[in-house]
Amino acid sequence: MRQFFLRLQFLMLCLSLSASLFAQPAIQWQRTLGGSDEEYVRSVIQTADGGYLLSGRSASPAGFDKSDSLRGRVDAWIVKLNAAGEKEWDKTLGGIYGDDLGKVAQTPDGGYFLAGASYPGGGGDKAETSETGELWVVKLNATGNILWQKQLGVENYYNAGVRDMKMLPDGGFILAVGAQDIGGYDNLNQAFLMRLSADAKVQWVKRYDGLQPRDAVSVQCVSLTSDGGFVLGLETTYFEDHPDVYHIVKTDAQGIVQWKRVLGVLEDGQASVVRSVSQTRDGGYIVGGTSKALAFSEKSERSLSTDYWVVKLDRSGQKIEWEKTIQADRPENLIDVLELADGFVVVGDSESSNTGGLDKTEPNRGVLSTWLVKLSNAGQIMWDKTLGGSFYDTPNASTATRDGGFVFVANSASPVSGDKTEPSRGGADYWIVKLAPENLPLPQTTLRINAGGPDFTTATKKLFIADKYYAGTDRTSSIASGDILGTTNDVLYRSARSAPSFSYNIPVQNGQVNVTLHFAETYFGVPGTKGEKGGTSSRRFHVNMEGSRILTNYDIFAQAGGALRANQVTFPVMVTDGILNIDFLTGAADQPRVSAIEVISTGLNLAPVADTYIQAAQFLNTNFGTSSTFEVKYSSGDISKRRASYLKFQLPAQTPVISAKLRVYGHNHENNKGILLHAYGVNDDSWTETGITKQNAPAASTASLGFVAVNDVYQYYEIDVTSFVKAQQQSGETLVSLLLNDPSNQNTRLIFNSKEAGSNFPQLVIQTTNSSARLGEEEVLVESKDKQPSIVFPNPVKDHFTVSLSPEHAGPISFEMINAAGKSRSVPAPQNIKPGENTELNISGESFHTGIYLLKVKSDAFTEVVKVLVAE
Missing domain, CATH: 2.60.120 (Jelly Rolls)
Structure with missing residues (x-):
């Protein structure tokens, strides 16, 4: 009997491992990039064109993947890849001694902003000479050429360096900076936030103290929060050689501390070092790092070595919702925690083999390998994956990608072996690995999203799912009540996603889709609000689809005919990569706002x-x-x-x-x-x-x-x-x-x-569908089968035609023509239109081509559609 249970346990273990392996994401592609000497990659971002930009430093002359010669002993090296991981260009930047532009962000104009440390001296690409070592910030254009550069310092501090950087909604930047105190005790490290404008003017600098006097404080990471503030992770080391703890600080938009949270125990040998902190979609915070601590009141599992320790905090930042110690038999080093659609991916490196009973299920490929662990939203391990070659491959940065997958970049000295498919160029190289989405939602022929709101089912039984597939600045707005004219689905238009810039990346079947954007102005021009005096031109923004501009300085108020009125526009779009990309960008006034999105496939x-x-x-x-x-x-x-x-x-x-x-x-x-x-x-x-x-x-x-x-x-x-x-x-x-x-x-x-x-x-x-059949898809339409319809005559129509209006209309009445591609255009109408009477419309100056159109008649009472044929 005992042997039976042992065999059963072994079978269950095998099944468990098989399930874990099956769930792992596949490698979509990988690239090794470097020169003949040493490269050290520090960051990666996904660019607006779907490609990637890598930044770090290099000690290699021109050769292999490196196009430029050295400026000094060590230079910044920037590499641009396309969406398939193929190199488009690379740039070497530096002075005569050594420089490091390890942090990068893309600017709204398609260029790039880089920030890092500047070693003393000038020459090379540096326009200024530094005596004490300062920050160096550089603006590149889209092809990597320098537009401008500046050197910045922190008063009374030296040896400044950028630990982390994030772009702000207004086009500026927040830098997490470390520097040494010129006159302080033993020149201890200090932590700062520095806010820069889009042209790198210093707006403010704030310093953050340790937990006790005479602490050495190092800022490790910073992230933006939904209220416009920041959350940062500090590494605090007591002068008396007490161990480190997770030290989390939340500030407002001006860098003023709102709250602090310490995670860890103040006992020798139990150090816990934070490496990643960010706000989660639910408003809480995810914190990751490494810990040697034993189990204590806030840590449920004992660390066996140096292990990953991930903590989920609530919105207040004070209450732990869950925490997880992720263990193996040798030291591990966590570098990042990424939030994905269904959980979190922990990225780090490991020295461990796989040992029964621990969390690592695959052996190392070499001395040091990349170790990925997927956690559910409740903190349970879903899978783990070891990646690397026969020597060492240690990740330094990662980012989630718009298709639902993610990439990481590592420093690699491995030859072709294990998971590595390209040889080492020199001593160490950049290694970028793109992981596919695990379970990309099955593309649908019809998908509707309630932007900024929960699930909502219309009167005609069409489901708009809760807001998802968005990226960028996470900000929504809503009003609790209010009558939205031109629709019976008021709830749909009361909420919206609204921020200086954001995007939707929606999984769809490849082919042509009709995309309908729903808008309503619920702020400018609304009586009793701060925006009451606003109106036309108060909000003007741009919209791109699949990289092409489809709306320029769109004005919801003007297009809808006033505030609290529903309006929608439809565009045919061809999708070839399985993801529909919609970008909302700040235009001439205020910021974009969208209430709902419909995607209807017409072809695959x-x-x-x-x-x-x-x-x-x-x-x-x-x-x-x-x-x-x-x-x-x-x-x-x-x-x-x-x-x-x-x-x-x-x-x-x-x-x-x-x-x-x-x-x-x-x-x-x-x-x-x-x-x-x-x-x-x-x-x-x-x-x-x-x-x-x-x-x-x-x-x-x-x-x-x-x-x-x-x-x-x-x-x-x-x-x-x-x-x-x-x-x-x-x-x-x-x-x-x-x-x-x-x-x-x-x-x-x-x-x-x-x-x-x-x-x-x-x-x-x-x-798969008739692209002109928009009647069933228009969510602002109210089925009017029980109402007396309006009638168009003559039909076919030419320059002029008459609409005999239904007597059941009420309030202001408007007219739109929708073509076979689903694109709508307003039709000028006379003033003082009355329900039940004849109204003549003139389309002679509107350039309507011959074909079938839908005439949409809208009023406060209901919306109806009449099919018309425009003849020559």
Whole structure:
């Protein structure tokens, strides 16, 4: 019986480990970057274009990944990568001795702000000479060229350095600074916050004391809080050699202390050192660091060595909601805690092997490896992951990414080994690793978000989910009551996300989506509020979608026709990376505000689940499934030259296909003639990418579905395959296989990118809904089936037409025309419009093209839509 239970325990342990391993995020890509000597990476940010900027220092001359020669002994080294991790540019910056611009942020104009330590001396890129060692701040443009630079000091202190930096909503910066007291006892370290304007003018400097007199105080990290203030982590060391503790300080926007919190015990040998602190989405705080402490009143688990210790505080910063000691058998060093959608990722390094009963489930790859631990929102370990090569790979910074994953940067001296796929360039290099989202929410064809508010279901049973997928300055506003004209869904418009800048990064299926933004002005022009005197031009802001400007200085008050009125705009957007990016940016006045967002998919870009080619003769049994290309060629005289390609796509479930087009990117490899590429349907979907050969490939099941002429120009070539895709779906198939071939025996080689190519993948572009059918999606519309409708005549309409208004309208009445893409435009109307009477509208100067439109008639009573045809 005892052996049975031992076997059962072993089985449960294996199942537990398997579940943990299965949950780990995959490496999307990684890059090793460096020169022939030593590099030390200190920070990483994701840039507005989806790429990444790394900053640190380098002792290497030009060579390998480093383009510039040294200025001094050690210089700042900045590297810009694109979204796929490929280097776009790098810059070396420094003086004749040594400099460090280890902290970086992107500015609203697309440039970069860097801050760090400046060693004594000038020369090189430095415009000023420092005698005592000061802060050096540099503004770069989008391509890395210096726009301006300054050296800053802290009065009566020397050897200043930047420990952390964050950009502020007004374009300025907050710097966490450490410096030494010129006249103090033993020149102890001191901690400061320094607030800079956007052009690096010092606005104020505040110093923060230790827990007792004569403490050495070092500031480790700073983060912004939702009230405009700051929370910082201090490392406080008693002069009498007492141990460190977590020392958390919360300040207001002027750096004035509001509260403090000490976490740790004041006993020798039980040091606890804070490394990360930030405010969480629920208004509390997450604190991370390392601890040697035994269990005590606020720490439930005993540290065996130097372990990760993570603490979740409530909104007041005083009450512990949960805390977790994360253990292994050797020392660990925590460097960051990232908040993700469903918990927290702890980033650090480890010397430990995996030892039964502890929290580390994977062995180190080398001497020092990166160790990641995922915690749930309640502090429970969900998985852990060890990454690195055979020597040492120690992380120094990390950041969450807009797709729901994250990246970390490490100092790496490992060769190709373990998880490292690229060799070391020199003694130590930058190593950046991009981790995929664990469970990216399944893309939906319809998604509605109540910006700044909770779940809300409209009168027409449409669910707007609670606010999510946002990033940037986390600030919302709402009013408790108030009648919002033009809608029955008042609750939806009373809340909003409103801040100087923020974004939404929404998982969607690739393809075209209609995005509707809902607005209502609930501050400017509202009687009885501080903004009562405001009106037109009081709030003007910009909106970008997928990197393109779609609204410039948008004025909610003007567009809606006053305060407390619902208004919405709709735009068709093409999404190719699975994430819809919407950026709200400060414009000419005040700050952006949005009440709700709707995303309705009208078409999908499906990537292949498998693609490859086959070849005859001596390649009869050769599989080409891992190739970055697939090919087509047919020669009647030489069978060894014959090639054909196969692609397989997964159709979306329960989404009727209206049209389907196959798009492949490539060219005629041999000449500039237009060679006809044909597509055929294949009923047998059992072939696999790594198993198919000429010997076992399924035959075509249909005649040619269509063709396209492929010439020597690299581009997408498109073939309509609607008939086969619709037939497959209607017969209950969820997979679609297609064969590409040249039936004309033109003996010419066509080469196309496969899904392994890294860019310009094959696509099956399908339309799933009629993009002009907006009636069912307009959340401001009230179903009017029980109301007498308005009537348009004549219909088709030209420059002028008449609307016989429903007598059930009430209050001010407005008109909008919505085109097939869902974009709306107001129609000028006469004054003193009365319900139940005829109103003539004139659209002669509005440049409406021929086609079907929806005329939206809005009043305080209800909103209705009438379909009209605009004729020539």
